[in-house]
Amino acid sequence: MKGSKAAAWILLLLLPAGFAGVWRLQRKINVAREAMNREQDEVLLRSPKLMKVVTGEYATLAADIYWTRAVQYYGGRRLGQNTNLESLWPLLDLATTLDPNLLPVYRFGATFLSEPEPRGAGRADLAIALLERGIQANPEYWRLNQDLGNVYYLELKDYPKAGQVYLEGSKKPGSATWMKVMAARFLEKGESRETAAMLWSEVYESSTDQTLKENARINLQLLRSDEDIERLTEIVQQFTANTGHTPHSIRELIQAGMIGGEPLDPAGYAYAIGADGKAHISDKSPLFKQQTTYRRGL
Amino acid sequence: MSRLLIVARNTFREAVRDRVLYNLVFFAFLMIASAVIVGQISMDIETVVMVSLGLSAISLIGLLIAVFMGVGLVSKEIDKRTLHAVLAKPLRRWEFLLGKFAGLVVTLAVNTVAMAAGLFAALWLVKHSIARGDAVVLVAVYFILLKLMLVVALAMLFSCFTSPLLAILFTGGLYLAGMFVSELRSLQLTNLTPQMQKFFAVISYVLPNFGNYDVMGAAAHGRSIAAMLIVHNTLYTILYCAIVLGAAAVIFSRKDLK
Amino acid sequence: MEVEAGEVFGLLGPNGAGKSTTIKLLMGIIFPTSGSAQMLGKPVSDVAMHRDIGYLPEQPYFYDYLTAVEVLDYFARFHGYGAAERGERVQKMLQKVGLETAGKIQLRKYSKGMLQRVGLAQAILHDPKLVILDEPMSGLDPVGRREVRDIILELKSTGKTILFSTHILPDAEMLCDRVGVIAGGKLRGVGAPGAIVGVKATGMEILFELTEGMELPGKIRAAATKSGAGYRMSVGESELYLALEGLRAAGARITSVTQVKPTLEDFFMELVGKDRAQAAAVEVSAQ
Numbered sequence: 136m137k138g139s140k141a142a143a144w145i146l147l148l149l150l151p152a153g154f155a156g157v158w159r160l161q162r163k164i165n166v167a168r169e170a171m172n173r174e175q176d177e178v179l180l181r182s183p184k185l186m187k188v189v190t191g192e193y194a195t196l197a198a199d200i201y202w203t204r205a206v207q208y209y210g211g212r213r214l215g216q217n218t219n220l221e222s223l224w225p226l227l228d229l230a231t232t233l234d235p236n237l238l239p240v241y242r243f244g245a246t247f248l249s250e251p252e253p254r255g256a257g258r259a260d261l262a263i264a265l266l267e268r269g270i271q272a273n274p275e276y277w278r279l280n281q282d283l284g285n286v287y288y289l290e291l292k293d294y295p296k297a298g299q300v301y302l303e304g305s306k307k308p309g310s311a312t313w314m315k316v317m318a319a320r321f322l323e324k325g326e327s328r329e330t331a332a333m334l335w336s337e338v339y340e341s342s343t344d345q346t347l348k349e350n351a352r353i354n355l356q357l358l359r360s361d362e363d364i365e366r367l368t369e370i371v372q373q374f375t376a377n378t379g380h381t382p383h384s385i386r387e388l389i390q391a392g393m394i395g396g397e398p399l400d401p402a403g404y405a406y407a408i409g410a411d412g413k414a415h416i417s418d419k420s421p422l423f424k425q426q427t428t429y430r431r432g433l
Numbered sequence: 434m435s436r437l438l439i440v441a442r443n444t445f446r447e448a449v450r451d452r453v454l455y456n457l458v459f460f461a462f463l464m465i466a467s468a469v470i471v472g473q474i475s476m477d478i479e480t481v482v483m484v485s486l487g488l489s490a491i492s493l494i495g496l497l498i499a500v501f502m503g504v505g506l507v508s509k510e511i512d513k514r515t516l517h518a519v520l521a522k523p524l525r526r527w528e529f530l531l532g533k534f535a536g537l538v539v540t541l542a543v544n545t546v547a548m549a550a551g552l553f554a555a556l557w558l559v560k561h562s563i564a565r566g567d568a569v570v571l572v573a574v575y576f577i578l579l580k581l582m583l584v585v586a587l588a589m590l591f592s593c594f595t596s597p598l599l600a601i602l603f604t605g606g607l608y609l610a611g612m613f614v615s616e617l618r619s620l621q622l623t624n625l626t627p628q629m630q631k632f633f634a635v636i637s638y639v640l641p642n643f644g645n646y647d648v649m650g651a652a653a654h655g656r657s658i659a660a661m662l663i664v665h666n667t668l669y670t671i672l673y674c675a676i677v678l679g680a681a682a683v684i685f686s687r688k689d690l691k
Numbered sequence: 692m693e694v695e696a697g698e699v700f701g702l703l704g705p706n707g708a709g710k711s712t713t714i715k716l717l718m719g720i721i722f723p724t725s726g727s728a729q730m731l732g733k734p735v736s737d738v739a740m741h742r743d744i745g746y747l748p749e750q751p752y753f754y755d756y757l758t759a760v761e762v763l764d765y766f767a768r769f770h771g772y773g774a775a776e777r778g779e780r781v782q783k784m785l786q787k788v789g790l791e792t793a794g795k796i797q798l799r800k801y802s803k804g805m806l807q808r809v810g811l812a813q814a815i816l817h818d819p820k821l822v823i824l825d826e827p828m829s830g831l832d833p834v835g836r837r838e839v840r841d842i843i844l845e846l847k848s849t850g851k852t853i854l855f856s857t858h859i860l861p862d863a864e865m866l867c868d869r870v871g872v873i874a875g876g877k878l879r880g881v882g883a884p885g886a887i888v889g890v891k892a893t894g895m896e897i898l899f900e901l902t903e904g905m906e907l908p909g910k911i912r913a914a915a916t917k918s919g920a921g922y923r924m925s926v927g928e929s930e931l932y933l934a935l936e937g938l939r940a941a942g943a944r945i946t947s948v949t950q951v952k953p954t955l956e957d958f959f960m961e962l963v964g965k966d967r968a969q970a971a972a973v974e975v976s977a978q
Binding site: 523 | 814
């Protein structure tokens with residue numbers, strides 16, 4: 136008995152030392168594994184058909200897991216810094232094959248598959264394939280038509296097709312009235328900033344996912360700043376015509392009485408006039424970087 | 434030391450006679466089935482599918498054996514009182530415990546190596562060649578074995594002070610928790626207080642991190658694994674097993690038996 | 692309690708008295724809350740000392756997937772014998788306990804009695820100085836019990852010390868140099884079986900038969916009880932000749948006259964009875 140009591144005390148004293156060793160080793164292991172993972176993210180078993188067979192009655196659960204990984208994957212890459220999104224498509228493909236009714240996947244996938252690099256994968260064709268699968272599996276869910284139409288409009292600039300898709304969507308039960316309105320606009324007016332703005336504000340209103348909402352919001356801001364810049368440029372040209380020289384700053388325009396006050400971009404920063412005599416977004420504004428990385432409405 | 438080996442040898446013999454190794458037959462069927470399925474899917478991913486399936490099966494079967502037999506190592510001896518006569522021998526209780534541990538680990542090693550051989554045989558049949566990249570599969574198998582060692586140690590620890598059923602549940606639960614430990618660490622739950630976040634961070638280091646052993650991706654795609662990782666995982670396993678078995682030995686040494 | 696070298700000591704008591712507990716404490720299977728114990732001059736926690744101790748657990752159960760030969764071989768390995776010597780000893784032991792034909796059969800097919808014998812074999816295989824047997828006779832038929840008794844006596848003759856527990860009193864009376872009586876977890880008495888009960892005789896017992904047509908006088912009829920073909924009657928020593936005279940007069944045929952000595956059983960029953968009465972009294976007072 137005495138022996139084992141002594142052993143107990145020894146163990147108690149050694150435990151902290153033991154776990155300290157475990158801690159150190161774990162850190163080293165983490166480093167090694169991090170290096171391993173950085174090479175390429177893995178999607179095991181890329182064959183959706185195989186997975187459908189293998190998972191059997193757990194297909195829906197497996198779909199959820201793949202979807203979760205997709206979100207984690209995308210979230211973990213700190214948007215814009217990783218241009219390799221080749222693994223995103225397989226995850227979405229798998230998730231929707233295993234559970235075709237997993238609606239968030241379609242909306243999410245459509246946006247980030249279709250947007251050009253570096254923000255998205257730049258693969259509008261995959262987005263369309265995904266959405267068409269979604270529409271086939273969920274024929275009453277009109278929002279998928281909205282998403283599909285948006286891809287045609289924004290990426291492929293195929294306005295007739297976009298309008299057609301919106302029209303089909305507007306016929307589905309429960310669809311919003313503006314679906315028909317938008318369909319008409321697409322078919323009539325084709326490319327237009329106003330239409331794009333309406334499109335994005337619908338997306339903004341209807342998105343529950345923060346990432347998508349944010350995406351829509353910034354696109355809207357960029358559209359508005361586009362409009363501002365167009366008008367500002369007109370005013371600048373007017374000024375140049377009037378005075379014979381290009382203005383160097385907004386203040387000159389104010390002094391000349393051509394605009395009332397200092398115009399701010401949607402992010403709250405003042406516009407600037409460049410050496411080329413054109414107006415543009417100030418480089419202090421967050422919109423400056425976003426205008427290159429985000430997809431524009433026009 | 435040699436007394437420990439006597440117990441180990443007997444434990445191995447028990448496992449064999451318990452027809453545990455018959456699971457290899459099931460594994461063989463699985464490999465055949467997967468080869469057939471793979472033939473029907475597509476080129477190019479044969480290795481991926483077979484290695485993934487094979488490693489998953491090796492891991493799962495190994496885990497089942499490790500948990501159920503690991504718990505039984507101690508509890509069966511106590512329940513059936515086969516232990517009493519052995520304790521009358523000049524053998525310390527901790528020697529007995531470690532001997533049982535060693536016996537089961539050897540059984541698992543034999544089982545795992547046999548399955549790995551089966552996996553390579555299946556791969557060869559399907560691909561008609563073994564590439565250098567396939568050697569990574571060996572590392573993956575080794576890691577699985579390390580993982581199983583730790584699971585057996587945990588199973589033994591729990592069975593020293595709880596009922597067999599609870600020991601199985603605790604061990605299984607700890608394994609699942611350990612798989613997600615690494616997720617715990619990267620958890621950025623901003624709605625937790627800093628103390629809670631610190632708490633989770635500490636827990637994530639204390640709990641056995643079974644995610645360390647997961648290299649299925651690398652093995653399936655033939656990507657090499659850093660040598661240092663192999664060394665560190667080995668050391669980690671040895672150290673953690675030592676802690677767990679030490680605790681088990683102390684508990685077992687003072688336990689009143691039936 | 693002390694067991695002296697070279698003696699056969701019996702631990703007696705009813706079920707649940709604490710005999711097995713005592714033995715398990717000695718063997719380190721359970722741990723005491725207080726006190727100390729020694730075997731062969733070393734504390735019971737000294738595992739190396741087990742080299743000279745043989746132990747048969749009560750209701751022994753061994754790995755049933757092994758054969759008797761394998762089990763004995765397994766246990767023998769702990770004592771460091773070479774392979775040849777191990778084989779020899781195992782064979783010898785199997786012979787000694789009468790299992791030499793069943794050696795290669797798996798234990799799962801063994802009867803309880805056979806298991807008991809395997810248990811005994813592994814306890815003495817390594818020629819221990821001290822042999823501790825927990826209920827060695829349980830599960831054995833009369834032939835088996837006789838064999839075990841013989842083995843115990845043989846062990847004693849080679850100078851070994853034997854401690855065994857039992858609740859079968861005749862065995863204890865026959866084998867033990869001394870006995871210790873345990874009841875209710877306490878040691879009640881230690882001594883030679885005879886000494887414990889006292890040598891005082893309590894009377895005489897007469898066995899007799901009646902011839903046809905004869906009748907017993909009333910006084911005798913009241914005292915006698917039928918026993919098989921005849922009758923038995925207990926009388927005090929002083930009234931013996933009076934009773935015999937009465938029987939002769941009645942024409943009875945005397946078949947035996949024996950002295951009645953109190954047995955260990957009587958002592959036992961009295962002890963247990965007292966114990967139960969005490970326990971009941973304690974219960975009553977507690978209420």
